[in-house]
Amino acid sequence: xxxxxxxxxxxxxxxxxxxxxxxxxxxxxxxxxxxxxxxxxxxxxxxxxxxxxxxxxxxxxxxxxxxxxxxxxxxxxxxxxxxxxxxxxxxxxxxxxxxxxxxxxxxxxxxxxxxxxxxxxxxxxxxxxxxxxxxxxxxxxxxxxxxxxxxxxxxxxxxxxxxxxxxxxxxxxxxxxxxxxxxxxxxxxxxxxxxxxxxxxxxxxxxxxxxxxxxxxxxxxxxxxxxxxxxxxxxxxxxxxxxxxxxxxxxxxxxxxxxxxxxxxxxxxxx
Numbered sequence: 542x543x544x545x546x547x548x549x550x551x552x553x554x555x556x557x558x559x560x561x562x563x564x565x566x567x568x569x570x571x572x573x574x575x576x577x578x579x580x581x582x583x584x585x586x587x588x589x590x591x592x593x594x595x596x597x598x599x600x601x602x603x604x605x606x607x608x609x610x611x612x613x614x615x616x617x618x619x620x621x622x623x624x625x626x627x628x629x630x631x632x633x634x635x636x637x638x639x640x641x642x643x644x645x646x647x648x649x650x651x652x653x654x655x656x657x658x659x660x661x662x663x664x665x666x667x668x669x670x671x672x673x674x675x676x677x678x679x680x681x682x683x684x685x686x687x688x689x690x691x692x693x694x695x696x697x698x699x700x701x702x703x704x705x706x707x708x709x710x711x712x713x714x715x716x717x718x719x720x721x722x723x724x725x726x727x728x729x730x731x732x733x734x735x736x737x738x739x740x741x742x743x744x745x746x747x748x749x750x751x752x753x754x755x756x757x758x759x760x761x762x763x764x765x766x767x768x769x770x771x772x773x774x775x776x777x778x779x780x781x782x783x784x785x786x787x788x789x790x791x792x793x794x795x796x797x798x799x800x801x802x803x804x805x806x807x808x809x810x811x812x
Contacts, residue, residue, distance in 0.1 A: 565616020602627030613679030617643035697792035705792025715744035763788030
């Protein structure tokens with residue numbers, strides 16, 4: 542089935558997040574866990590992109606000239622810092638209320654971000670392409686994760702000279718530990734998230750993500766684990782991938798290109 546003829550949207554998920562759209566930028570509200578998570582995931586994104594595109598980490602806006610898609614952008618918690626780092630950002634979400642919140646906040650900050658109420662399949666059908674795609678805490682909320690991930694990967698920009706585009710995926714592992722901590726603990730015991738935010742059966746194992754892209758012209762690395770310390774209230778990188786993890790999806794390099802500065806492999810990359 543063509544991308545234009547199907548939909549990755551789960552209406553119930555869109556409705557759930559639309560109800561709390563106004564709280565995206567409240568660091569003590571319903572999205573408090575994402576605010577705490579942001580420094581760690583932003584650092585990971587920045588480091589991976591610096592390596593991939595050979596940019597100067599000391600530059601104020603190291604990613605000038607690169608185009609980034611924040612798919613499932615919500616209220617723009619990632620779109621705004623990515624814009625400040627120099628990316629030309631397109632933020633896409635299926636919820637009109639999320640897009641309205643994101644656009645209003647960006648305007649208040651004096652940031653120019655192209656926010657759109659749309660879907661991955663619609664963007665692909667329109668011929669869009671990007672140097673970087675952020676697919677963060679989204680795939681566990683879509684109707685068809687395999688098709689969604691392949692549509693996103695198909696929008697990674699190929700280049701004639703240098704590396705192809707880079708996608709970063711963050712999601713939750715389908716383990717008993719994740720069920721206990723991310724579902725029962727976070728939603729019911731500690732009330733860090735609204736009850737019903739996650740459906741454990743939709744959590745994905747790293748091997749499943751790899752399988753979705755088995756026939757795509759991409760290289761998949763990871764998982765890279767991240768953990769939350771309840772004593773310090775902080776997230777950090779870890780070898781533990783049992784609950785939260787990230788993976789990178791890189792468009793295979795153009796023929797003749799050799800990566801002379803590959804990403805550091807300090808995190809767990811076991812399958």
